[in-house]
Amino acid sequence: MGEPKPISRSAGHIVAAFTFQFERALHRMFHAKRRGTRIGIETLDDVVELQIRVDGTVEIMLEQDKNVVEGGAQPFQDRSAKLWHTIHVWLTILAAQGRDFDHISLCLATNAVVPSTSLAARMAAARDADDCLACIAEIRALVETTTGKARASLAAICSYPDPAIAEVIANIRLLDGSGATTPSGSWVVETIDRFNLHSTLEDQGAEIYQTLLGKLVDECKARWMRKEPAWLDPMHYVDRLQDEIARRNLERFTDRPMLHVDFRAYLESGGRDHLFLKQLAALQLTPERIDRELEKFWAFYVERVRLEKTGTIPPQDWLRRNDELHQRWEMCRSNAQLEEDDRADSTPQSLARRVFRKTIDETHKAKLGLHDTHTLYFTHGNYHALANDAEGEHYVHWHDMYAPAKATEQ
Template structure:
């Protein structure tokens, strides 16, 4: 069975455009409003000041370059952009033109010289070279040469100055995935997974817009919203992965002076409850350090988590202190039990009991410089002040 290399090449080129669009969306700054696919060009970037970037993408399945001096890819691209300028001359004033390939440019090729023409003087040299090549083009390139010839010398020179050529742009991701700041905190495998999921979303979104007869464009706001939702899902998975078993071999006598342990003393809990509290406190503390080291949970999220824990305690304390227990110590034990039995959540993921309880004890901890946020004994605030004298 023979392989239709032309068809496979077209398919790869089509996929490459979506990868480039996805890469552009990951790259985009606050000045980018939206990015189009097969809209005004293969890929187009639309900025908030009205300017645009029109991008032509040329993929190759071999190690060479599709942008040789007399390649269809190069001359067809110049033809497309020339037609755009002939149809609307003012476009040149607000547009950059990018020619992108996953192949490699040779050292002395025409595309590289076009890329290097950054001012009027060097552009004239390249312009004259292009005009000199046009009469010698083979038959299939002649129509492209005729279109380019219709540009005035000034228009062709201005176009050349506005062209940037990018080579070696990854065929897998449309660029160097390690350079995407949005993915910098993730491990290599996770970066690939996130990129692939967002690329699939871009394809679906463009397909929906085409079917609805809308412009095939992705707004940066929609992309960011989808990406943040994906980040939340991934972060939840990573939280569970980072919660590890904790070493149970702990001498609880070393923690007798700790504020959260004193709180438990005030309500006369037994030694087993005390030991479990210390282990949970240490486990939660160790886990939070791992979360921080792995950038798994932001400080904002942790602050919100602490607020949620405090609300849980407030509800439990009101219920406990209303009970007709004969002593304050028993009310405190009820407050402790009602608080610790509640589930807690980060990014909608239920935390293991040891982590929930440990973080409650962390809020109950106090020192000479820091008051407890929550407590068990009805008079925990006054008791803590009386037990923190230096």
């Protein structure tokens, strides 16, 4: 009998088109200037990037996405009804809302290769007045030899004066599938590159990407179900990426053999949610360094229990020590931030690693009451204990993703 035919042969094309749109939105999430930026999906266009700068000026990018399945023709042909419909829509937006924005850019994006000889490619390449006027002349001539929906859109475009059409043409950019390395174009690979994954997680880049793409689809669906426009904050996706990295690093280290059987039992029993371990894993330290820090934490834990049982150290001495360590951490963090401010390539990850290095250094050995201490583990392990208690008065963190909510809201 053979396999049954699908009810609709076009359904797969529709799904592929929407997937491509979400991929392009995620690409912009990780390439945008994140502060003051929002990414819109199905708002003013397929994908929109809106940025409100510190000086109050507003920049907007409108992107029209066209996915082509294998063997399909490129979508921005000279007589493409969809191309001229898009240009007409952009003209109406600039006429009605253009003055609401200080800078507007327009983008045609497709996974197909668009020939440089096509009118779409030449409009995208046009930058000076003569180039724009040459394109306008071709558009006005094209309307005479085109039929159907394309002709209707071309006629609507030609009803606008040359300066208005030229403004649209001068702001068009074309992104096509030239040099594509994946079915969706090179953008998926470029997005994963922006994750800046440690070498130990590089093989999980595609899996992490799919997790973020799923979050994007779910968030859009939730907003549309509430009849709200899908305007999304890129920082939420950066935070989710850091959560994914931290979780995967944690999984790598909790499976490693520990020197102390008791420590493994501690982890398996809950270990206060292993927060200190999550913090260490998020720094992407080497496995050997992680193991050393775990040993320091465990050694401090055991020694503190022993000292508390002897009753030789009053509770206020422990509190005083925690307070002094916390104050020192604040100073280390402040100094690290000053140093990072001078770096053009500073990232939240580089700041976190610098805070950690300054705090967990090779010289500082904090006192306990009136007593000097002589081992680094007793100070470093104490810091890890503080990093394990998010509700504590003296909680410390390395990466801002672990900052308490009250601190991040200020």
